[in-house]
Amino acid sequence: MKSVVKFSLLSAAIVAAVFSAAAHAAPGASDSPTLQRWQAGGTVVLGVRESATPMAYALGANEKFVGYHVELCEKVVRAIAPQAQLKYMVLTAQNTMPLIQNGTADFNCASMTNSLKRQDQVAFGLTTYVSEVRMAVAQQAPITSFKQLDGKKVSAITGTTAVQILRRYAAEHGIQFQTLMAKDQFEAFLLLESGRVDAFVLDDNMLAGVIAQSKHPAGYKIVGEVIGAEPIAIQFSKQDPAIKQAVDGAIRQMMANGEIERLYAKWYTQPIPPKQVNLNLPMGSTLKKLLAQPNDVPVEQFQP
Structure with missing residues (x-):
């Protein structure tokens, strides 16, 4: 509302100067x-x-x-x-x-x-926003890199691009781990929370969100190099x-x-x-x- 009021009070001498810039943000109703x-x-x-x-x-x-x-x-x-x-x-x-x-x-x-x-x-x-595929681990976990997942258990969400990126990374770096698939971020995080997996892999913003909604947000951290990025x-x-x-x-x-x-x-x-x-x-x-x-x-x- 403030921008509209200010525009209505502009003098005729500068209306033409600002019209071009304003047109890019809000073209005329016609x-x-x-x-x-x-x-x-x-x-x-x-x-x-x-x-x-x-x-x-x-x-x-x-x-x-x-x-x-x-x-x-x-x-x-x-x-x-x-x-x-x-x-x-x-x-x-x-x-x-x-x-x-x-x-x-x-x-x-x-x-x-x-x-x-x-x-x-x-x-x-x-x-x-640019989502970056990383992983959530327990605060005290020594894991800092995806290469450290070799021989461990990982949770991920079925159908996400993060799963494809993780599998490609594993193949390229010759590491093997067991993947437990979940239907959504809450189920995948529960696997981490209960100790059934060592890491939960997903887009960083979604990891941050599910950690924030958990019972003990301070008990988890987001770590690892970025293995994939997507424009949002x-x-x-x-x-x-x-x-x-x-x-x-x-x-x-x-x-x-x-x-x-x-x-x-x-x-x-x-x-x-x-x-x-x-x-x-x-x-x-x-x-x-x-x-x-x-x-x-x-x-x-x-x-x-």
């Missing part, structure tokens, strides 16, 4: 029926998750949805349609793509890898190019003015609700480079 509806005060449905800490998760009995990508989505919408009303819808990994495609949800604010296959179905914004971005319909232009314009402004870095620090290097746990995941060099040179390159062409 460019898109959807943007027109949003900018007129219509509802924007943000797809969220219940427990994908710290990207998108619920506080209480789904009373409030928070997280790095949730707040990013909210700021993007406020930039391109300040009058829009926000509504939150819980999505799952299985229904996200079809619900974005058919317009039931306008944005997916959770964590999803940008891939060529998915680009056939939805549009991705500029990359705003918010998604929306690909049927309206004006939305892609508006979203990317808003994200570029947030990258340029330091807002993305502030949001990242808030959710990854400071205490977060509900337990006020600090995930201690400083921004990596790959994401820092992307903030300086933004792109929406899919994982198949991604070079960290």
